[in-house]
Amino acid sequence: MVIILKENILQKLIYLNQLKKENKETRKLQNKRYREKHRSILNLKKRLSYQKKKYLTKLNSI
Numbered sequence: 001m002v003i004i005l006k007e008n009i010l011q012k013l014i015y016l017n018q019l020k021k022e023n024k025e026t027r028k029l030q031n032k033r034y035r036e037k038h039r040s041i042l043n044l045k046k047r048l049s050y051q052k053k054k055y056l057t058k059l060n061s062i
Contacts, residue, residue, distance in 0.1 A: 020027045035042060 016027070019030070
């Protein structure tokens with residue numbers, strides 16, 4: 001089961017890499033759809049990285 005999942009993920013990655021090389025416009029649209037669909041998660045990641053950076057800066061200045 002795990003092997004099948006790994007192969008499936010690998011196939012998807014290979015497909016995306018080929019798509020990126022061959023058809024940049026399609027890949028760009030696909031990225032845009034992904035960003036729109038997962039906007040809240042992406043914003044949380046950005047906020048987390050900003051807060052982490054801010055915290056580390058404060059910690060180093062002490």
